[in-house]
Amino acid sequence: MATVTGQEVVDPGEYKIIGTRPVRHDGVDKVTGRAKYGADVQLAGMLHGKILRSPHAHAKILSIDTSKAVALPGVKAIVTSADFPILKDQSLDFGETQGNIRMLAENILANQKVLYKGHAILAIAATDQHIAEEALDLVDVKYEQLTPIFDVKEAMSKDAPVLHENLTTIFRVDRFGKGEDTGVKGNVAGLIQFKRGDLDEGFSKSDIVVEREFTTQTVHQGYIEPHTSTGQWSQDGHLTIWTSTQGSFVIRGATAAILGIPESMVKVIPMEIGGGFGGKTITYLDPLVAILSRKTGRPVKITMTRKEVFEGTGPTSGTYMRCKMGATKDGKITAGELYLAYEAGAFPGSPVGGGAMSGFGPYKIDNLQVDGYDVVVNKQKTAAYRAPGQPQAAFAVEPVIDELAEKLGMDPMDFRIINSVHEGDRAPSGVPHLKWGCEEVEQAMRDHPHYNEKLDGPNRGRGVAVGYRLNAGGSGSSATINVNSNGTINLITGSVDIGGTRTAVAMQAAEVLGISIDDVNPTVVDTDAVGWTGATGGSRIAFDTGRAAILASYQVITEMSERAALLWDVDPSDIVFEDGIFVSNKNTEDTMSFKELASKLMGTGGPVTCSSSDTQGGVGAQLAGHIVDVEVDPETGKVDLLKYTTFIDAGKAAHPSYVEGQMQGGALQGIGWALNEEYFFTEDGTMANASFLDYRMPTSLDLPMIDTVIIEVPNARHPFGLRGVGETVLIPPMAAIANAIHDAIGVRMDRLPMSPGAILEALRDNK
Amino acid sequence: MADKIHVQSNINGYDVDFLCESRQSLLEVLRDVLNLTGSKEGCNDGNCGACTVTMDGRIVESCCILGVEAEGKEIITIEGVASADSLHPVQQAFLEEAALQCGICTPGFIVSAKNLLEREPDADEERIRFWLAGNLCRCTGYDKIVRAVLKAGEVMRKG
Numbered sequence: 007m008a009t010v011t012g013q014e015v016v017d018p019g020e021y022k023i024i025g026t027r028p029v030r031h032d033g034v035d036k037v038t039g040r041a042k043y044g045a046d047v048q049l050a051g052m053l054h055g056k057i058l059r060s061p062h063a064h065a066k067i068l069s070i071d072t073s074k075a076v077a078l079p080g081v082k083a084i085v086t087s088a089d090f091p092i093l094k095d096q097s098l099d100f101g102e103t104q105g106n107i108r109m110l111a112e113n114i115l116a117n118q119k120v121l122y123k124g125h126a127i128l129a130i131a132a133t134d135q136h137i138a139e140e141a142l143d144l145v146d147v148k149y150e151q152l153t154p155i156f157d158v159k160e161a162m163s164k165d166a167p168v169l170h171e172n173l174t175t176i177f178r179v180d181r182f183g184k185g186e187d188t189g190v191k192g193n194v195a196g197l198i199q200f201k202r203g204d205l206d207e208g209f210s211k212s213d214i215v216v217e218r219e220f221t222t223q224t225v226h227q228g229y230i231e232p233h234t235s236t237g238q239w240s241q242d243g244h245l246t247i248w249t250s251t252q253g254s255f256v257i258r259g260a261t262a263a264i265l266g267i268p269e270s271m272v273k274v275i276p277m278e279i280g281g282g283f284g285g286k287t288i289t290y291l292d293p294l295v296a297i298l299s300r301k302t303g304r305p306v307k308i309t310m311t312r313k314e315v316f317e318g319t320g321p322t323s324g325t326y327m328r329c330k331m332g333a334t335k336d337g338k339i340t341a342g343e344l345y346l347a348y349e350a351g352a353f354p355g356s357p358v359g360g361g362a363m364s365g366f367g368p369y370k371i372d373n374l375q376v377d378g379y380d381v382v383v384n385k386q387k388t389a390a391y392r393a394p395g396q397p398q399a400a401f402a403v404e405p406v407i408d409e410l411a412e413k414l415g416m417d418p419m420d421f422r423i424i425n426s427v428h429e430g431d432r433a434p435s436g437v438p439h440l441k442w443g444c445e446e447v448e449q450a451m452r453d454h455p456h457y458n459e460k461l462d463g464p465n466r467g468r469g470v471a472v473g474y475r476l477n478a479g480g481s482g483s484s485a486t487i488n489v490n491s492n493g494t495i496n497l498i499t500g501s502v503d504i505g506g507t508r509t510a511v512a513m514q515a516a517e518v519l520g521i522s523i524d525d526v527n528p529t530v531v532d533t534d535a536v537g538w539t540g541a542t543g544g545s546r547i548a549f550d551t552g553r554a555a556i557l558a559s560y561q562v563i564t565e566m567s568e569r570a571a572l573l574w575d576v577d578p579s580d581i582v583f584e585d586g587i588f589v590s591n592k593n594t595e596d597t598m599s600f601k602e603l604a605s606k607l608m609g610t611g612g613p614v615t616c617s618s619s620d621t622q623g624g625v626g627a628q629l630a631g632h633i634v635d636v637e638v639d640p641e642t643g644k645v646d647l648l649k650y651t652t653f654i655d656a657g658k659a660a661h662p663s664y665v666e667g668q669m670q671g672g673a674l675q676g677i678g679w680a681l682n683e684e685y686f687f688t689e690d691g692t693m694a695n696a697s698f699l700d701y702r703m704p705t706s707l708d709l710p711m712i713d714t715v716i717i718e719v720p721n722a723r724h725p726f727g728l729r730g731v732g733e734t735v736l737i738p739p740m741a742a743i744a745n746a747i748h749d750a751i752g753v754r755m756d757r758l759p760m761s762p763g764a765i766l767e768a769l770r771d772n773k
Numbered sequence: 774m775a776d777k778i779h780v781q782s783n784i785n786g787y788d789v790d791f792l793c794e795s796r797q798s799l800l801e802v803l804r805d806v807l808n809l810t811g812s813k814e815g816c817n818d819g820n821c822g823a824c825t826v827t828m829d830g831r832i833v834e835s836c837c838i839l840g841v842e843a844e845g846k847e848i849i850t851i852e853g854v855a856s857a858d859s860l861h862p863v864q865q866a867f868l869e870e871a872a873l874q875c876g877i878c879t880p881g882f883i884v885s886a887k888n889l890l891e892r893e894p895d896a897d898e899e900r901i902r903f904w905l906a907g908n909l910c911r912c913t914g915y916d917k918i919v920r921a922v923l924k925a926g927e928v929m930r931k932g
Contacts, residue, residue, distance in 0.1 A: 038811070136796060282875075670916045671911070671912045674914035
């Protein structure tokens with residue numbers, strides 16, 4: 007239990023609630039099927055919408071004839087890009103990434119040009135989804151096909167077909183900076199560059215240099231719940247949206263901007279969300295159901311099919327990367343050069359900035375240069391995916407680290423520890439670090455039994471990799487606490503709960519107030535019912551919304567102290583709150599528990615309701631590391647996982663089960679990305695595997711148990727030391743598995759996925 | 774507009790009459806006609822398992838069954854797993870073991886796991902992993918799900 011004096015936690019000591027494992031408040035609803043997700047919305051008179059999508063990867067739209075579709079009985083309305091107001095280029099915050107509102111609208115419905123196969127062209131609302139689907143077949147769109155470009159390197163060449171005539175390269179030295187327009191036209195939308203020291207000098211000091219090239223393919227977040235949204239436009243101009251999103255206020259802002267209406271007229275009700283991993287931080291459907299509802303006067307729902315989720319939403323970038331690093335004989339890295347070219351998809355905005363910031367993050371390098379290119383190609387517009395851009399960069403850096411260690415004859419963890427980053431050292435972007443657990447995680451890995459036990463048998467190998475992330479957050483959260491007369495509280499936030507954050511945030515309020523976790527009823531409410539709250543992303547909810555809840559709890563204590571002072575006829579400054587008890591300094595026999603005092607609020611001035619908003623400037627740095635044992639079948643190229651252990655510096659694990667869950671889930675996504683997953687494109691840009699049968703994500707049968715080790719180096723930015731744990735977990739797996747494959751069969755894999763075919767090819771090339 | 778067919782079925786222990794189009798899947802009927810929205814649609818082609826229900830005691834993907842095929846059948850959905858005053862041991866174990874994150878796949882996993890444990894309460898990790906391979910989860914890495922099913926089996930063996 008924390009002792010609270012004023013606004014500071016002065017003695018964290020032992021916690022009563024933080025660090026325990028209560029059952030989540032929304033748990034019973036979710037195991038009984040009662041929890042309402044976006045697609046579960048049923049409204050009287052509701053229409054169902056379907057979307058017509060482009061069969062071509064790059065084409066001009068010459069004409070759209072909807073006359074036959076409109077004539078089909080049951081069809082009620084059609085929306086095309088002509089229904090959107092004309093939008094100007096304007097930057098908008100999507101939670102984990104930023105974007106341009108005009109381009110966002112053009113991604114929602116193509117305007118004159120289609121830029122990828124699956125690009126939405128129009129939507130039809132009908133009395134049921136089957137009729138809407140039939141109507142799509144009756145629409146006649148005439149196209150003039152243009153030459154598409156899919157490969158990131160080809161797209162960067164001077165004579166490549168151009169997606170956007172007026173696109174010029176923006177040069178940045180700060181990820182979220184405005185940058186400088188170079189005026190150079192083409193498909194390169196951006197270059198982000200970090201430089202430090204003197205690269206030539208650094209390499210000249212090294213005894214050994216390793217340089218490798220890497221490629222990765224487009225992969226999807228793979229959330230099980232397809233995107234869905236339901237809209238109701240009222241005659242008085244109020245728009246209500248029930249949607250599956252990570253950020254209700256992000257959807258409100260984007261929808262209002264696209265439709266040209268005030269945010270105050272839009273209410274977004276975030277339903278329970280069936281996974282997102284960053285992919286549900288932007289809008290695809292909300293403006294469509296809004297316009298269809300305005301046209302029909304009826305609520306309209308659109309739910310994507312799985313194929314649409316793959317073809318029409320934002321996966322993460324395929325990449326081409328080069329990494330060159332040099333080190334001295336005694337294992338000191340002297341220089342590092344990282345070249346990243348990321349596919350943005352059809353519109354600018356790949357997560358290359360994340361990769362540029364993080365690739366060299368785990369290493370103290372005095373001489374470095376990182377160049378990150380954001381390149382448009384005729385593929386789906388990428389969206390955020392868990393630690394956006396960072397797993398790719400780690401796949402370029404960590405195998406080079408492994409190879410340097412091998413060539414130096416050093417243990418790969420010892421090599422990392424020698425080059426570890428400490429408090430005061432600078433991140434690749436130049437920002438100095440606060441205290442964080444880089445070396446602590448690396449030492450825990452080196453000392454762990456899994457790392458040190460023998461691994462016998464042919465074609466078996468062990469690999470390690472680490473991943474660095476600067477958990478950004480900082481977009482703000484709000485919380486309101488209502489104190490009930492029986493001493494329970496209602497905790498109201500706007501943070502969509504994607505994996506247990508209701509409870510993780512409630513635990514922090516309970517800890518401050520000295521009440522039981524069961525006495526907190528946490529609720530996630532709509533955009534009319536709570537202060538502005540950024541998206542559930544950036545690993546920031548337990549941290550940011552937790553801070554907002556803590557601040558609101560402090561206010562509750564302040565107000566209740568005033569009530570106690572009134573009852574005991576002393577000055578409020580004479581009231582101390584400790585271990586859940588209000589005590590008077592003037593007479594220590596005057597004590598009241600939180601519950602007792604809560605029952606006396608009505609007679610001492612009325613209800614206590616406290617709201618707080620927090621915009622702390624970001625969660626901070628974090629390291630995660632993975633150890634994996636694999637067995638490779640040299641006949642088939644199949645890689646089996648034998649044992650997997652994950653490590654993270656959680657700062658402080660508020661709810662250890664949820665931290666472990668993030669670590670295990672991150673490992674799963676990384677294992678899929680490493681071994682199976684990719685958008686398999688045919689020559690015309692068709693995704694040939696747009697189903698869960700062919701886009702094969704790991705099943706329970708593919709995985710071993712995922713062991714977890716939580717390291718706690720408290721984060722100075724949070725009263726309880728939390729760091730946020732959602733994303734860093736996805737950074738190391740691909741590199742760890744690549745390093746394990748090398749240990750098993752002696753080949754260095756330089757591309758993802760490391761599918762059986764790729765392994766066999768690499769084995770053949772190696773001979 | 775397609776004609777509707779009258780279907781008589783028993784769902785979660787109650788006799789139910791409903792009208793459905795011949796092209797509607799059982800999942801559509803459950804969700805859109807009967808408002809039993811606990812069964813989820815993740816793929817609509819039988820690959821994710823979020824819509825898993827039992828039909829005459831066998832697990833099926835309700836997206837791959839037609840509504841009309843429910844005629845004369847006994848169907849149990851996630852809404853029929855708990856009793857009025859207590860959760861099923863599988864549900865309880867999912868809560869205690871933190872075996873869900875977003876929860877969208879959870880109904881399918883629970884229906885599937887319950888069906889396994891009713892047949893084989895002593896199912897071991899390998900058997901559980903094999904049985905649940907038709908249910909996709911993207912959040913948990915399956916670790917805590919498998920542990921929850923092992924724990925539920927233990928509870929069910931003790932009766």
